[in-house]
Amino acid sequence: MSEGNNIPLDINKFKEIVRQESARLKMGADADNSEVAFSLALALSAAVKKVFYEKSAMKFSSEPVLERKLITQFVNKMRVDAMEKFNATTVFSTVDFAASDDALKRQEYLLTLVVYLDKKFLPEFLRLLQYPYIDSDDEQEVKDGCGTLVNLIAGQYKREMVLLRNEDLAMSHFGSYINSAADGLNIPKGSTDKYEISFEVDGVKRLVVEVVPSAKL
Amino acid sequence: MKILVIDDSLLDRKLLIRMLMRAEITQEILQAEDGEQAMEVLAANYQDICVVLLDWQMPKVSGIELMAGMVKIPELASMPIIMVTASGSDENKRLAHQVNPQLAGYVVKPYKPEELIAAIKPYLK
Numbered sequence: 001m002s003e004g005n006n007i008p009l010d011i012n013k014f015k016e017i018v019r020q021e022s023a024r025l026k027m028g029a030d031a032d033n034s035e036v037a038f039s040l041a042l043a044l045s046a047a048v049k050k051v052f053y054e055k056s057a058m059k060f061s062s063e064p065v066l067e068r069k070l071i072t073q074f075v076n077k078m079r080v081d082a083m084e085k086f087n088a089t090t091v092f093s094t095v096d097f098a099a100s101d102d103a104l105k106r107q108e109y110l111l112t113l114v115v116y117l118d119k120k121f122l123p124e125f126l127r128l129l130q131y132p133y134i135d136s137d138d139e140q141e142v143k144d145g146c147g148t149l150v151n152l153i154a155g156q157y158k159r160e161m162v163l164l165r166n167e168d169l170a171m172s173h174f175g176s177y178i179n180s181a182a183d184g185l186n187i188p189k190g191s192t193d194k195y196e197i198s199f200e201v202d203g204v205k206r207l208v209v210e211v212v213p214s215a216k217l
Numbered sequence: 218m219k220i221l222v223i224d225d226s227l228l229d230r231k232l233l234i235r236m237l238m239r240a241e242i243t244q245e246i247l248q249a250e251d252g253e254q255a256m257e258v259l260a261a262n263y264q265d266i267c268v269v270l271l272d273w274q275m276p277k278v279s280g281i282e283l284m285a286g287m288v289k290i291p292e293l294a295s296m297p298i299i300m301v302t303a304s305g306s307d308e309n310k311r312l313a314h315q316v317n318p319q320l321a322g323y324v325v326k327p328y329k330p331e332e333l334i335a336a337i338k339p340y341l342k
Contacts, residue, residue: 009260009292018256018278018286025285025316 023070026192037213040111041066041195043164044211047156048199055152056128058201065198071191071212077184078112078194078212082177085208086118091142093150093176094185097158097169104170109188111169112212113157115150119178121206122146143176150174153209188214218267218342219245223255223283224301225275229326233270233301233333240334244341252278256286263292268321268340270333273302273309281309285316297321297340301333 045064052058072079082090097111098104117125122145123134131148134141154171162168175185191212199207220237224230227250234246247262249255252275259266273280280300287293298321300313305325314320322336 007264009263009290011256011260014256014260014286014290015253017289018252018282021285021289022278022282025282 023192037068037193037195037211038066039164040211040213041068041197043160044113044153044157044195044209045197047160048153048197048207048209051152051156052128055130058125058128061200061203067196067198068193069196070193071187073187073192074184076187076189078187078191079184080114080177080181081179082116083179085116086205089119089179090116091119091122091146091176091178092116093143093146093174095150095154095174096172096186097154097161098172099167099169101170104172107186109186110214112185112187112191112210113150113154114185114210114212115146115153116208116210117146117149118206122149125149125207139178142178147174147176150176187212190215219247219262219265220337220341221247221249221255221258221262221266221269223249223252223269223275223280224272225250226272229272236330236333237337240330242334242337242341251275252280252283255283259287259293263296266296267342268297268299268337270299270301270337273300273304273313281313281316284313284320288317288319295319299324299333299336301328302326 045066049060080092082092092114094112094114096104096109097113098109119142120136122142123136126134126145126149129152134145136142151174158169158171191214194210194212197209198205222230222233224233230248237246244267247258247266249258271280271284280302284298287296287298298317300320300323303326310323313323321340324333324336
């Protein structure tokens with residue numbers, strides 16, 4: 001066909017297909033790393049179970065569900081739409097891990113951990129862990145409460161990492177958000193995917209934790 | 218018909234174009250300096266392009282990513298693509314053929330002009 005008779009391709013569709021294929025290629029390139037990422041996700045799952053089994057009478061109603069997912073990135077950060085986890089107002093807290101305190105200061109993260117909870121169930125989770133009552137309508141209390149929970153899980157995860165990899169990682173202070181983080185969340189440089197782990201109580205998804213590993217691990 | 222040259226190095230594009238002219242290849246040459254720009258050029262000109270010369274390492278969208286997308290689009294899937302890349306590793310060659318089983322050629326830089334011309338010629342229209 002001669003020039004001028006071209007029916008242009010839908011450029012947006014073209015770009016979307018290239019983006020998807022690019023992600024698929026990166027996943028493939030990371031296949032060697034997938035075993036490490038999976039073991040890190042299993043360790044996180046174990047850490048969450050230990051926190052609740054050892055400190056409360058709460059039982060999860062089924063084994064946690066592990067899913068590997070692509071990260072939605074925005075200017076080297078992870079975009080989060082937390083409400084999609086429970087279709088309800090969601091509080092979430094994050095902690096970063098690095099090889100040392102200095103690496104932490106330089107934001108050279110090896111792992112990022114995120115804990116999501118349906119806001120209205122947070123007081124019950126904390127009560128089961130012997131914490132005092134918090135007001136689920138008080139934003140600051142909710143953020144502090146979720147931060148407390150992520151600290152508990154992250155502390156246990158840190159111990160799991162020592163057992164798993166003989167690495168004593170440095171841990172950042174928590175950051176807490178409700179529904180979304182305007183600027184996105186810090187993640188290890190070059191991360192493309194994460195493991196999402198969902199926990200059910202009485203057959204309903206009540207807690208979601210995510211681990212974003214660095215490709216260096 | 219036209220030849221599309223996709224390479225982020227202006228010097229490499231010039232070298233390649235001069236080589237095509239010396240070989241008396243008279244097809245019009247379109248250029249793109251990365252995969253993203255190449256998508257725009259391909260979308261607008263795909264019916265006039267007889268062969269694509271594609272670099273691998275490029276900013277924004279790499280050659281392999283672009284090719285992986287092209288083979289999923291029916292209008293572009295059978296377009297002859299010759300990878301022209303500094304990476305001659307067996308692993309990359311294998312990946313390129315895996316992404317595009319109909320890959321028309323894989324030429325490693327620095328290449329001999331006759332090697333590239335031989336790879337291009339069957340696709341000139």
